[in-house]
Structure formats: C-alpha cells, structure tokens
Amino acid sequence: MDTESLVEVLEAAGLSPYQADAYVTLLDLGAASATNVADASDVPGPRIYDVLESLEDRGYVETFEQAALQVRAHSPSKVLEDLRGKATRLERAAEEVEKRWDQPELAAGDASIVTRFRTVITRAKSFIAEANHQILLSATVENLERLRPAIEDAADRGVSVRVSVHTDDDRTALDVDRFAECCTEIRHRPLPAPFVALADRRRACFAHPPDSYDRYGVLVNDRTHTYVFYWYFLTCLWEPWEQIHRPDDGYPIEYFDVRHLVRDLREIDWRENPVRLRVEGYHTDTGEACQIEGLVTDIRVPFETEATNGFELSGQVTVDLDIDGEHMSIGGWGAIVEDVEGTRLTVIG
Incomplete structure (x- = not known):
C-alpha cells in the first residue's frame, strides 16, 4: 500500500x-x-x-x-487495536446490510420478492421453527437435508410434516427411512419442481427450480396468498404422485385436508362403520382455536362420482359431527359456512 x-x-x-x-x-x-x-x-x-x-x-x-x-x-x-476493532465493526455492518437486503422482514400481510435461493431456504427454516400445526414441503433430497434439523425439531413438537420429494427422474434412489421418523407422509415426484414450504396455512416460501429461466423467490406472510400456494402444492406437487411413506399402524390416521378425509370415509363406508374424529382448528365465527371430538354423522360433497380424478378436490366439502348430542360442521382451509375450519383431522377409531 x-x-x-x-x-x-x-x-x-x-x-x-x-x-x-x-x-x-x-x-x-x-x-x-x-x-x-x-x-x-x-x-x-x-x-x-x-x-x-x-x-x-x-x-x-x-x-x-x-x-x-x-x-x-x-x-x-x-493503532492496530483501533484499526482491527473498526474493521470488525465494518465487517459486521456489511453482513447486516447484506442480511437486511437479502432477508426483508415480513410483517403480517406482507409478500416479498428475493433474488437468492439462500434467502428462501433460510426463511423456510425460520417458518418451520415457528410452526405449531402443519408443514408442507416440496424439495429435493439435498434441500431436505439442509432443513432436516428444523424438521426434526418440528416433529418433536407434534407438528405434522408432509413432504413431496422431487427428483430429476424415477431412477433416483430415495432413502425413505432417513426421513420417515420426522415426516408424517412422503410422496415422490420424479420430475423437477419448485421449492415450496408452507407453515400453518399462513406462511409460504417459493423458489423456481435451479435450471429455470426465472430465478427468484417469493416469501409470504399472508393467509390469502399462502392459500394460492397451497392449491398449487396440492394439485401439482402432492395429489398426483406416489405415496412412498405413511405410517400403517392402524388408528389414529391423520389428514391435513378435509377432502382426503372424505375420500377415505367414502371408501370405508362410514355409515356402516362409525368413525370417531378429532379435529384441531378454529371457530369460523370467532377465529379462536379449538379441539373437538365426535362421531361422523354426514359428509357433504359437490360431486356424485366415486372416481378420484382430482375434481373432487374443488368446491365445498363438509363433515358433520355429533359431539355429545350437539351438531358441528367441519370444513377445510378457508372454511366460511362451516362451524370449524379443521387444520388437523385425526380418525381415532
């Protein structure tokens, strides 16, 4: 110098x-x-x-x-002490500038566009760490490994974790056992797909596949926008693909969407085989959290066919319960006309 x-x-x-x-x-x-x-x-x-x-x-x-x-x-x-002290503070300031530029704070109702996948995966970790009920993920095996500690902690808290693993083709070997203990259910999509992380029906992370022409991510802290990502996850990244892991130990059986519950209820002929259901969710009139349990007395769907072709996922789907003589109706995400929006539905017998 x-x-x-x-x-x-x-x-x-x-x-x-x-x-x-x-x-x-x-x-x-x-x-x-x-x-x-x-x-x-x-x-x-x-x-x-x-x-x-x-x-x-x-x-x-x-x-x-x-x-x-x-x-x-x-x-x-x-002199050296002063210079090195200032250098340390400048380095920390540089890191903080990068962090604030790279990871904008998300207030309730916010959505942000980011340019780095590292930002998306970091925010996904924080969303998973703060989840209380449900996590839905679409990720590669490599990114699942990066999120594994956060996923395991969430599973230990009793959070339901469902993962759609996407690979470049159907020849890729998957070590299902590595994730079985911390995932409620795993499906395999043998096609490249975006990274998606949804937490508690309110927060969402999205990033295009690495080889996509568009290279940006979306961070959402808003129930309405997260609902859109949820339907994309459900119809494109979950519903069509093979289930490769789900506990098969009899009851209890847990569902993350009322539509999947209703589909299984129709298959087992719930009228001939009474079903007891535990529901965690929110009262639609007050927004207060609740947990209720009762016998299924009716299911109401907007379709007549027994076929499972995907169309039965749309429209109003309702499960009616008898709770010690009191009637209560259960809907899915975004329920308005039902008494309760169910976030976790568990058949207990």
Whole structure:
C-alpha cells in the first residue's frame, strides 16, 4: 500500500487528515523533531504541535525533550487495536446490510420478492421453527437435508410434516427411512419442481427450480396468498404422485385436508362403520382455536362420482359431527359456512 492510500485508510478509521499525515510521516522518519515532521508532511508549522499532542492523547505517538521537542511513533499495538476493532465493526455492518437486503422482514400481510435461493431456504427454516400445526414441503433430497434439523425439531413438537420429494427422474434412489421418523407422509415426484414450504396455512416460501429461466423467490406472510400456494402444492406437487411413506399402524390416521378425509370415509363406508374424529382448528365465527371430538354423522360433497380424478378436490366439502348430542360442521382451509375450519383431522377409531 502506498503512502497516500495508507493516509486515506487512517482517515477512514477516524484520524483527521493532519493526524493521519503526521503519523505516517513519523512511521517513515522514526524519531524526529516537531519541525522536521512539519517539513516532511503537509501539516502547517503552526498546527504541528496541536496535531502531535492529539496523537499522543490517542496513544499513537510519544514526545520527549532534547534540544528541541522530539516525537516518535509509539508501539503500534494501540493503532492496530483501533484499526482491527473498526474493521470488525465494518465487517459486521456489511453482513447486516447484506442480511437486511437479502432477508426483508415480513410483517403480517406482507409478500416479498428475493433474488437468492439462500434467502428462501433460510426463511423456510425460520417458518418451520415457528410452526405449531402443519408443514408442507416440496424439495429435493439435498434441500431436505439442509432443513432436516428444523424438521426434526418440528416433529418433536407434534407438528405434522408432509413432504413431496422431487427428483430429476424415477431412477433416483430415495432413502425413505432417513426421513420417515420426522415426516408424517412422503410422496415422490420424479420430475423437477419448485421449492415450496408452507407453515400453518399462513406462511409460504417459493423458489423456481435451479435450471429455470426465472430465478427468484417469493416469501409470504399472508393467509390469502399462502392459500394460492397451497392449491398449487396440492394439485401439482402432492395429489398426483406416489405415496412412498405413511405410517400403517392402524388408528389414529391423520389428514391435513378435509377432502382426503372424505375420500377415505367414502371408501370405508362410514355409515356402516362409525368413525370417531378429532379435529384441531378454529371457530369460523370467532377465529379462536379449538379441539373437538365426535362421531361422523354426514359428509357433504359437490360431486356424485366415486372416481378420484382430482375434481373432487374443488368446491365445498363438509363433515358433520355429533359431539355429545350437539351438531358441528367441519370444513377445510378457508372454511366460511362451516362451524370449524379443521387444520388437523385425526380418525381415532
């Protein structure tokens, strides 16, 4: 680094132009008289004594008397401490600028566009860490590994975790057992797909596949927008693909959507085989959380066919319960006309 650049750096570190100039001059001269320092630098003669005194107060130089006032650079430890301390603060400031630019805060009702997948995966980790009920994921095996600690912690809290694993083709071997303990259900899509993470029906992360022409991510903290991502997940990333893991230990059987529950109820002929259902969700009139349990007394669907061709996923689907003689209707995500919006539906017998 040349002298001019060193002076500029010292100025940036907090020295005045005269202080920086005088200090660098002293580093070159060693011990010198005050007048010699003034002559060798751009510091005016009348100012040199004030400048040297201020440097001495900072611990950068020391003065001593001979025939005339002499000055020399002090041990550089104090200078190095100051410079390294400022460097550390500048580095932290740079990291904070990058973080705030890269990971905008999401207030309720917000949506943000980001440019880095790292931001999307980091925000997905935080959404998973804060989830209380349900997580839906579409991810590669590699990204599942990155999220694995957060997923395991969520499963330990009792959060339902369902994952659609996407691979480039159907020849890719999947180690299902590695994720079986922390995932309620796993499906395999043998096609590239976007990264999607949905938490508690309110927060969503989305990113295009790595080889996509569009390379951006979307972060959402809003129930309505998350609902759109949910339907994309349900119809494109979940419903059509093979189920490769789900506990098969009899009851209880857990569902994350009332439509899947109704489809299975029709298959087992619920009228001939009474079904007891536990529902976690929210009262639609007050928004208050609730947990109820009762016998299924009716199911209401907008379709007549028994075929499972995907169309039965749309429209109003309702399950009626008898709870100790009291009737209560259960709907799915976004329920309005039913009594309860069910977020976790568990057949317990």
